[in-house]
Every structure is written in C-alpha cells, then in structure tokens.
Amino acid sequence: MDLRFTEQQEILKKSARDFLTKECPKAKVRELEKDPKGYDPALWQKMAELGWLGFNIPEDYEGMGYSFEDLNMHIEEVGKNILPGPYISTVVNTFAIVAEGTEEQKKEFLPKISNGQLILTLAWLEENGQFDASGITLKAAHKGNDFVLNGTKMFVDSAHVSNYMIVIARTKDGAGEDGITAFLVDSKSAGLKTEVIPTIAADHLCEVVFKDVAVSAKNVLGKVDKGWAILQMLVRKGSILKSAESLGGLQAVVDMTIAYSKERVQYDRPIGAFQALQHKMSDMWISMGTSKYLLYEAAWMESEGMPSAKEASMTKAYINEAYKLVSALGVKLHGGIGTSSDHDVPLYYRRAKAADTVYGSTDFHREMVAQQIGLK
Amino acid sequence: MDFRLTDEQVARRKEIYKVCEELDKKKPKSWLGFESPFDNEEGWAFHRYCAKEFAKRGWLALSWPKEYGGTGTMMDKVLLAEARGYYDLPGSDIFGISMLAPTLIAAGSEELKKEFLPKIANAEIMFCELWSEPNAGSDLAALTASAIKKGDEFIVNGQKTWNTGAHYADWAFGVYKSDPNAKKHHNLTFILCDMKSKGITVKGIPYMNGAHVYNEVYLDDVHMPAKYVVGQENEGWAVVNVLAGFERSNIDMVMGLVRGVEDLVKFCNENKRDGKPLAHDPMIRNKIADLAASVEAVRTLAYRVADQQNRNEMGLMDAAAVKIFASELLEKFGQISTDILGPYGQVKQSKFAKLNGTAEYNYQACFVPIVSMGTNEIQRNIIAWYGLGLPRMK
Numbered sequence: 153m154d155l156r157f158t159e160q161q162e163i164l165k166k167s168a169r170d171f172l173t174k175e176c177p178k179a180k181v182r183e184l185e186k187d188p189k190g191y192d193p194a195l196w197q198k199m200a201e202l203g204w205l206g207f208n209i210p211e212d213y214e215g216m217g218y219s220f221e222d223l224n225m226h227i228e229e230v231g232k233n234i235l236p237g238p239y240i241s242t243v244v245n246t247f248a249i250v251a252e253g254t255e256e257q258k259k260e261f262l263p264k265i266s267n268g269q270l271i272l273t274l275a276w277l278e279e280n281g282q283f284d285a286s287g288i289t290l291k292a293a294h295k296g297n298d299f300v301l302n303g304t305k306m307f308v309d310s311a312h313v314s315n316y317m318i319v320i321a322r323t324k325d326g327a328g329e330d331g332i333t334a335f336l337v338d339s340k341s342a343g344l345k346t347e348v349i350p351t352i353a354a355d356h357l358c359e360v361v362f363k364d365v366a367v368s369a370k371n372v373l374g375k376v377d378k379g380w381a382i383l384q385m386l387v388r389k390g391s392i393l394k395s396a397e398s399l400g401g402l403q404a405v406v407d408m409t410i411a412y413s414k415e416r417v418q419y420d421r422p423i424g425a426f427q428a429l430q431h432k433m434s435d436m437w438i439s440m441g442t443s444k445y446l447l448y449e450a451a452w453m454e455s456e457g458m459p460s461a462k463e464a465s466m467t468k469a470y471i472n473e474a475y476k477l478v479s480a481l482g483v484k485l486h487g488g489i490g491t492s493s494d495h496d497v498p499l500y501y502r503r504a505k506a507a508d509t510v511y512g513s514t515d516f517h518r519e520m521v522a523q524q525i526g527l528k
Numbered sequence: 529m530d531f532r533l534t535d536e537q538v539a540r541r542k543e544i545y546k547v548c549e550e551l552d553k554k555k556p557k558s559w560l561g562f563e564s565p566f567d568n569e570e571g572w573a574f575h576r577y578c579a580k581e582f583a584k585r586g587w588l589a590l591s592w593p594k595e596y597g598g599t600g601t602m603m604d605k606v607l608l609a610e611a612r613g614y615y616d617l618p619g620s621d622i623f624g625i626s627m628l629a630p631t632l633i634a635a636g637s638e639e640l641k642k643e644f645l646p647k648i649a650n651a652e653i654m655f656c657e658l659w660s661e662p663n664a665g666s667d668l669a670a671l672t673a674s675a676i677k678k679g680d681e682f683i684v685n686g687q688k689t690w691n692t693g694a695h696y697a698d699w700a701f702g703v704y705k706s707d708p709n710a711k712k713h714h715n716l717t718f719i720l721c722d723m724k725s726k727g728i729t730v731k732g733i734p735y736m737n738g739a740h741v742y743n744e745v746y747l748d749d750v751h752m753p754a755k756y757v758v759g760q761e762n763e764g765w766a767v768v769n770v771l772a773g774f775e776r777s778n779i780d781m782v783m784g785l786v787r788g789v790e791d792l793v794k795f796c797n798e799n800k801r802d803g804k805p806l807a808h809d810p811m812i813r814n815k816i817a818d819l820a821a822s823v824e825a826v827r828t829l830a831y832r833v834a835d836q837q838n839r840n841e842m843g844l845m846d847a848a849a850v851k852i853f854a855s856e857l858l859e860k861f862g863q864i865s866t867d868i869l870g871p872y873g874q875v876k877q878s879k880f881a882k883l884n885g886t887a888e889y890n891y892q893a894c895f896v897p898i899v900s901m902g903t904n905e906i907q908r909n910i911i912a913w914y915g916l917g918l919p920r921m922k
C-alpha cells in the first residue's frame with residue numbers, strides 16, 4: 153500500500169496548475185460564461201499542444217497513453233481552477249471510441265481529438281430527465297443498412313460547438329437495456345438543430361432536436377442494440393472524473409475560505425478566531441479528506457482494470473453532496489461578499505449544482521450502490 | 529497510488545481473520561458491542577481470553593521495537609484492528625496496548641519498559657486511565673487530585689471520574705497535581721499504580737443504557753512508589769501530550785460500520801413489511817446506500833492514516849478526521865437502523881429483538897467514541913488550530 157502521488161503525478165498536477173493559472177484566470181471564466189461558444193478555441197489548441205486532449209488516447213493514435221489514475225489527478229487540478237468548455241466530456245467520451253471503436257473509427261477520430269480538431273459530446277438525457285434505460289426514447293429507425301434518427305436530446309454539453317456527438321438511441325421497441333444503440337453523429341448533419349439552455353453554471357448545455365437525421369451504418373459505435381453497456385462504461389468513468397473535477401472545486405473553496413477567515417477582521421480579530429467558524433471549516437476539511445481517498449480508490453481500481461462500478465457510484469453520490477455542502481458553507485463564511493457574482497466562491501457553488509446531475513444524480517448513484525451492495 | 533496489500537500482508541490478513549472468525553464463535557450470549565468487556569464478568573473474561581489468544585501469537589506487540597519483544601509491522605497491527613473491528617472482538621486493551629505501551633516506548637525509563645512491556649504484550653495485566661475529574665474534563669490540566677512526594681513515594685488524594693473498566697483493571701495510569709505552586713502544565717506528574725493499592729475505591733456509574741462501563745475512582749492516601757513515574761516529575765503534561773499524539777487509525781470502529789451495513793442489508797433482504805422485502809423500499813435503499821458510501825469514504829481515509837503510520841509519518845489531522853467522521857457516522861447508523869426496524873428499533877437484546885438488539889445498542893453506544901478520547905469538538909479545535917492554522921483560543 154502506498155497512498156501517495158507518484159513524482160510523475162506531482163509534476164502533472166503542477167503543470168496543469170501553472171498552465172491554468174496563467175491561461176484561464178477567473179476573469180476568463182466569467183467572460184466565457186457569457187460567450188456564445190462557451191469555450192476558447194485558442195486555449196483549446198494550446199491544451200491540445202500540451203497533450204491534454206490525448207491523455208487517454210493510445211500513442212498509436214497520436215495520444216499520450218496515460219493511465220486513468222494520472223488523468224484523474226490532472227482533472228482534479230482542472231477542477232480547482234475551473235475550465236469552461238467541453239473538456240471533460242470530450243475526454244470521457246473518447247473512452248467509448250478507444251474501447252469500442254472499429255479500427256477505422258479509431259483512425260478517423262482519435263488523432264483529431266488528440267490534436268484539438270474534434271469536440272466530441274454525448275447526447276444521452278431526454279426531456280424525461282431519467283438516467284435509467286427506460287429514459288431512452290429517441291428513435292433510430294433502420295433504413296436499409298443505415299439509420300434515421302428522430303427525437304430530442306437534452307443537456308448535451310456544448311452540442312452547438314461540437315463536431316461529433318455520441319447519440320444514445322432506441323433501435324428496437326421496448327424500454328429495456330437491450331435495443332439501445334450508440335451512434336457517432338456529425339453535429340452538422342442535416343435535420344439536426346441545437347439550442348443552448350440557460351443553466352446555473354452557464355455551461356452551454358443544449359437541446360438537440362433530431363428530425364430525420366440520416367446516420368450511416370459505419371457510424372454505429374459497438375454493436376447494434378448493445379449500446380447500453382457502452383453508456384454504462386462512460387457513466388462509470390465519467391462519474392469518477394467528474395467527481396475529480398468536483399473535488400478540485402471543493403478544495404479550492406476550502407482553501408479560499410480558510411485564507412479569507414485569516415484576513416477578514418471583525419470585532420478586532422480575524423473572523424477565523426471565532427469557534428463557530430473554526431468548526432465549520434474543520435468540517436469542510438473533513439469532507440475534503442473523506443472525498444479524496446474515496447475518489448482515489450475508485451480511480452485506482454478503474455486504472456487497474458478492476459470492477460469499479462460500486463466505488464464509482466459511491467464516489468459520485470458522495471462527492472455530489474460534499475461539494476454542494478462545502479461550497480454553500482464557503483458562501484456563508486464569506487458573508488456578503490460571498491453572495492456576489494464578482495466573487496469566486498459562487499462560481500464554485502453554482503458548479504456544484506451543475507456537476508451533480510452530470511453522469512447521474514446522487515439518488516441515481518445511490519440506487520446503483522444499493523444494487524451493488526446486494527440489496528435485493 | 530497503490531491500495532493493494534503485499535502478498536505477505538494478504539497472507540497475514542488471512543491468518544488474522546481466521547483466528548478472529550473462530551473467536552467470534554466463542555462470544556458470550558450477552559455480548560452486544562465494543563463496551564461489552566466492561567459490563568459483566570462474562571464480557572471481561574472474554575476480553576481476557578481474546579487478549580491471551582492474541583498474545584500467544586505475538587499480536588499484542590505488533591510494531592514495537594524488537595528489543596522489547598516487538599513482532600510484525602504497523603500494517604500488521606492495522607490488519608488485526610481491521611479483523612477485530614469486523615468481528616466486533618475485544619482483546620486489545622485500549623489503555624495498555626493503544627495508549628500506555630507506545631508512551632512507555634517513547635518516554636518511559638528503561639526499568640519501566642522492562643517491567644511493563646512484557647506484561648502488556650503477554651496480556652497479563654490490563655490498564656485503566658485515571659485522568660478526568662468532576663471539574664477537569666476537556667480542560668484536563670485543571671485537575672486537582674494531588675500527589676505529594678514523601679521519600680520515594682507519592683501520597684495521592686482526590687477523585688477521578690468516567691474511568692472505563694477501572695472496576696476490572698489491574699493497573700492504572702493517572703495524572704495528578706504534584707506541585708501546587710508551579711505553573712500550569714509544569715505541575716503534574718504521570719504515575720502508574722496498582723489498582724489493588726490501599727485507599728482506592730471504585731464506584732460504578734451506569735451508562736445511559738444501564739451498562740457498567742465507567743466509574744468514579746476515589747483516591748484516599750494512596751501510596752504510589754516514585755519509580756512508577758513516567759517521564760519527569762512535574763512534567764506529566766508532556767507525557768499526556770506524547771500519549772495523545774499517538775494517532776489511531778480507528779480502523780476497528782470503521783470496520784464495525786462495514787459489518788453493520790452488511791448485516792443491515794441482509795436483514796432488509798430477509799424481512800418483509802406489507803408483503804414485500806424491506807429491501808424493495810426505495811427510501812430504505814437510498815439511506816443504506818448513503819451509509820455504505822460514507823463508510824467507504826472513511827474506510828479509505830483510515831487507510832490513509834494507516835499508510836502514513838506505516839511510514840512513520842504524522843497523520844494526526846487525518847486521524848482526528850476519521851475519529852470525528854466515523855463516530856458521527858455510527859450515530860447516524862444507529863438512528864437509521866433503529867428507524868428501519870420501526871417499533872422494533874426500541875427493543876433491547878432479548879427474544880423480542882431484531883438484529884440481536886444491536887440497533888438499539890448503537891443508538892446509545894455511539895456517544896462513547898463521540899465524547900471520549902477528546903470530544904469531537906476538541907478534535908475540531910485541533911484540526912482548526914494545528915491543521916488549518918486558525919488562531920488558537922486563549
């Protein structure tokens with residue numbers, strides 16, 4: 153047992169921290185919230201040059217071939233800083249092609265993703281807001297060897313600026329896990345319309361309406377009717393990595409709050425001298441500690457190829473709640489300034505809510521845990 | 529990062545679990561949980577029996593220096609705590625093994641080490657702790673029981689309280705005011721004493737559930753030989769701090785929770801309400817899953833503490849975090865499991881009880897780890913002051 157970061161991981165963390173401090177200050181974060189695109193293409197290109205978009209892509213396809221654990225550490229740093237745009241979703245969705253893509257698909261997509269030329273998003277949720285298989289109703293009708301898609305997807309990250317999307321659709325009647333297929337769909341396809349939904353973190357989630365969108369059979373990802381397992385894999389890996397981002401945000405709030413409590417003076421003493429606040433900060437710090445090693449265990453298991461569905465769901469359910477709780481305390485402990493949109497703490501508080509439904513809500517993941525621990 | 533145990537540790541763990549599984553079968557019928565050693569003769573006898581079983585395998589001296597009979601590593605010690613926690617077994621004297629032995633190793637004279645360490649390792653003597661007094665709890669340094677030096681003895685007078693197991697213990701370690709004129713923190717002496725000494729009266733105080741756990745201890749002209757002073761005379765406060773500095777991973781408490789959740793899952797699968805297994809109730813599923821995730825979170829943090837200990841690094845803040853979080857999780861566990869049992873949540877161990885009365889037990893027993901060993905508020909102060917660098921209360 154050795155629960156320390158490796159030297160290589162420390163270097164990765166530091167380089168991510170240095171890069172984002174310089175390239176993505178909070179002024180830029182605020183600017184991008186209002187920007188129609190929601191991300192900075194120039195920054196995206198720099199990230200690609202550093203290899204960030206190819207971390208989890210094998211070297212044979214122009215990627216870096218890093219381990220899942222390394223990626224996890226890296227994303228924790230990204231979360232600390234906040235990086236607007238479809239970075240985490242592109243990286244997570246890439247796993248579907250790495251694991252399930254045909255040789256042809258890998259050759260076509262992976263180098264482009266790695267080089268920053270292709271934003272890949274996931275069209276999963278629908279108007280019913282469900283995370284389970286019966287929530288998938290968008291229809292993909294067979295037309296010869298090809299398919300025609302009709303229906304609406306919701307909360308699709310940055311669909312309006314994406315190049316491709318993995319669309320989770322029904323290829324067979326019914327509401328079960330069988331009969332769901334994953335497609336790689338060109339975001340510029342005829343009949344496809346996107347519209348940005350105003351959301352709490354201004355993170356450019358979109359409604360995507362499919363009207364007779366034609367998709368070729370060669371763009372099926374994995375096997376027809378067997379797409380649910382691919383989505384499960386994305387949910388598992390995405391739950392861990394999204395939690396890494398959240399943990400980073402949680403740490404940023406803890407650090408900011410402690411620092412502020414040492415500076416701000418009321419009643420002739422720093423407010424950090426008040427025990428009412430000290431104990432809340434201790435609790436924030438404890439939440440951080442318990443979140444950390446739960447996440448690191450899940451990431452390590454995933455990295456080692458062990459079954460990690462239970463740990464991934466525990467992590468997402470736990471950190472969802474921890475991040476909301478800690479960032480709300482962060483707001484309160486800052487007093488008036490903490491409630492202002494000019495302050496950084498609410499940036500995190502809003503993102504805690506945004507993060508909690510990505511790859512499954514707390515209740516969804518608790519149900520996954522319930523099944524995994526043997527509740528009949 | 530690597531959460532894996534070495535092959536050697538896996539083998540050791542298997543051996544330890546096997547022994548603990550066998551001991552589990554020998555538990556007395558009245559056994560209820562971690563305070564059971566103190567409640568009755570049967571519980572105490574089982575505590576001693578388990579201690580002997582561990583001692584004969586060298587497991588009570590795990591991680592000690594070789595010259596004092598040490599065997600094994602810190603990680604082996606963690607593995608034993610893990611197995612004991614999972615099977616809810618006593619046998620590791622919290623006062624002798626977890627507190628006094630490492631203190632003697634760090635701050636005791638060679639004579640004291642030679643006299644006491646073998647007896648502790650062999651489970652020959654069990655200790656109790658005479659620290660708290662009616663007017664000195666969290667603020668321990670305010671204590672007033674006095675130890676006045678006379679020749680090569682101290683004459684001790686005063687009252688101690690909340691002393692766990694003092695009614696069964698063979699020896700005690702205590703702190704007393706030895707110099708009424710010296711400054712606070714330089715006026716106390718840490719002394720070991722035989723509980724059979726003349727002048728000691730032990731009077732039980734019932735815990736809220738009626739169990740006999742702790743006591744009042746009256747000291748009336750008790751003669752304590754000066755050779756039993758640990759550390760320097762009048763510098764007992766430093767020894768208290770050395771003792772308090774041995775961070776505990778609390779993995780045993782955490783593993784008790786792991787087992788508790790397993791038992792609750794089993795119960796909900798096997799028992800029906802309104803014709804359906806309790807496990808089908810979405811509210812119950814949600815609550816148990818929440819508990820399970822929290823237990824896993826604190827389990828991983830406890831391993832982080834263990835990993836630090838194993839490398840001789842300090843993990844005091846993380847250890848405080850585990851103590852606070854695990855004990856408050858036990859409180860929540862007690863509440864949720866009694867809720868799930870409905871009206872049966874209030875039933876004590878008896879033929880009427882479900883889950884052998886453990887839910888009702890935990891609902892009350894959770895305050896033992898919350899209040900003792902430095903209350904959770906004191907632990908939060910420690911994190912705030914020493915971990916987060918916030919201004920210390922004057």
Ligand SMILES: Cc1cc2nc3c(=O)[nH]c(=O)nc-3n(C[C@H](O)[C@H](O)[C@H](O)COP(=O)(O)OP(=O)(O)OC[C@H]3O[C@@H](n4cnc5c(N)ncnc54)[C@H](O)[C@@H]3O)c2cc1C
Binds near residue numbers: 902909
């Ligand atoms: C089950 C059990 C077993 C015990 N076993 C032993 C034993 O074997 N030997 C022994 O010597 N003692 C033992 N104790 C005593 C224990 O150490 C004390 O109860 C504990 O230190 C608290 O002291 P107190 O009871 O006087 O409470 P107080 O110190 O009076 O505390 C009352 C409340 O005030 C809070 N408080 C006090 N000071 C502060 C502060 N500075 N900041 C914030 N909050 C504060 C406390 O957290 C608590 O909530 C045991 C206690 C229990 C419950």
